[in-house]
Every structure is written in C-alpha cells, then in structure tokens.
Amino acid sequence: MGTIHSRDKGTMSTTTARMRSSRKMVKAAEIQIPAPKRCRWATTEMGIRYHDQEWGVPQHDDRSLFEFLVLEGAQAGLSWETILRKREGYRSAFDNFDAASIARYEDSKIAQLLSDTHIVRNRLKIASAVENAKALLRVQKEFGSFDAYIWQFVAGRPKQNRWRLPGQIPDRTRESDAVSRDLKRRGFKFVGPTICYAFMQAVGMVNDHTVDCFRYSQLGQYTSAE
Numbered sequence: 464m465g466t467i468h469s470r471d472k473g474t475m476s477t478t479t480a481r482m483r484s485s486r487k488m489v490k491a492a493e494i495q496i497p498a499p500k501r502c503r504w505a506t507t508e509m510g511i512r513y514h515d516q517e518w519g520v521p522q523h524d525d526r527s528l529f530e531f532l533v534l535e536g537a538q539a540g541l542s543w544e545t546i547l548r549k550r551e552g553y554r555s556a557f558d559n560f561d562a563a564s565i566a567r568y569e570d571s572k573i574a575q576l577l578s579d580t581h582i583v584r585n586r587l588k589i590a591s592a593v594e595n596a597k598a599l600l601r602v603q604k605e606f607g608s609f610d611a612y613i614w615q616f617v618a619g620r621p622k623q624n625r626w627r628l629p630g631q632i633p634d635r636t637r638e639s640d641a642v643s644r645d646l647k648r649r650g651f652k653f654v655g656p657t658i659c660y661a662f663m664q665a666v667g668m669v670n671d672h673t674v675d676c677f678r679y680s681q682l683g684q685y686t687s688a689e
Contacts (some may be wrong), residue, residue, distance in 0.1 A: 474603045480487055499677040503629050509547050519682050521621055525609045528666055530560040533592045535651030535662045545583075552581025557592060562603075565596035568674030591652035598650040614668065616642050621685040622669045632671050635660045 505514035522528055534553065538546045556579050558564040568576075576582065576589050599609050606612040614620075616638050626632050639660035646654040664671045672679040 500675050501678070502672055502676045507544060510544060513547055514636060515678065516674045518665060519667050519670055519672055519678065521685060522665075523610045523614070525562070525599070525603065526560050528609050528613060529562050529596070530554075531662055531665045532599075532651075532654070533557065533560065535587050535658050535665065536591055536595070537585075538661070539588070539653060539658060541583065549582055552579070556582050562596040563592055564606060566600055568593045568596075579580060588653060595651050595653075598646075613642070613666075615644075616661075617668045621667050621682070623683055623685070624671055626671060626673050627675070629673060632673075633660070636669075638669075639663055 475673055485583040501511065505511045522531065530553075534546050534550065537549075537553070554560065556576055573586070573589055573593070577584050577586060582589075590669045602609050602612045622638070624632075635656040642663065643654055645654040646659065660669075663669050667682070667685070670679065670682045670685070671680060
C-alpha cells in the first residue's frame, strides 16, 4: 500500500467534509415543514386551494357576488366539492355570470343548458339562475349595485366571529334569515336561510374560519361592525 502524502490527506479531508455537508443538506430537505392549521373541511387539493385563496375574502364585485349566489343555489343537495369541479363549466355555460346576458336567456338556451354535462342539470336550478339575474338587475337599478344592497345586511363590514370548533358554526343566523326574506321578496329563487348563510360565508360577509385556522387572523384585518 502506497504512502498517503499530506496533499492527498488534505484532498480526502475536503472530500469528507463535503460529503458530511451534503448529508446534512439531505437531512434538512427531509424535514417536513408543518402544514398551516386550516378549517377541518378543507381536506382535498381543490378544497384547500379554495379555502386558502377565496373562502371568506370580502367580495364587492357584482359579477363575483352573482357567481357565488348562483353556485350556492346550485349546491343545494350536493357537496361544495362537486360545485367547485363544475365551476369553470358554469362560467362557460353562463356567460361568465354576466347578469344582463343571463337575464335574456330564452327556453331554447335553457334546453341547451339542460344537456350540458359541465353544470348541474336541474331545470329548477337553471331557471332560478335566469330569474335571479333579472332580479339582480332590478336591485342594481334601485341601489346602484348589488354590492351596495347585499352588504347593508352586515352594515357594510364583515362580521368577525370567534368559533373554536366547527360544531359551533351555525347553518343560519338572524342576518341570513333577513337576507333570505328580502331576496325572496324581490323575486330571487333558491335563496333559503341556509343557502344565504353559505353565500355570506363565501363572500366574506362573515368570517367563519375557526380561530385556530391561519386564515382567521389574516381575514381579521377587516373590522367588524359590531
């Protein structure tokens, strides 16, 4: 066996150090960064994305508000995950939720929608979207915007709730009952108190993330009217 010279020893020492450093980097990469705490219903990839980016964010654009109103009505009897999967289909089929266009839909268009597999093919739900578009146009004419009308039910600012457990979150509230009554009076369909509360949660009229969810504090920047 040949003699190892000092220069060779230095090379080996450097190589060993690099290997140790590399192993440390691999171990560091293997360390899992804990996922942020979320509301318990957000478990699927699509659900998590919706939870993290949209649910509870205050919406003030009439088109967006109308989209959620239609989608929440379409969800009745179904899972929200089903609606999320069909969301792009709805946007395509319903002219990107342009109320003025939808209000002009005739029987031939409704028949076409009933054969569209990318949406929920329920005649009553489809017809309600058309009637709701007409009602929304009337509200816009009276109040200037649907935004100005709908947000008055929470005095213009999100209500910041403090739920610790999912079971504490109600299906309906005094405010959603009032919204439902007034929408029905104005000719809207598929707007029962439970649907209206789901709508209010979605568009940020209430912050119903549980207090341990990372989104609760982020959305808490919006001051409650109460």
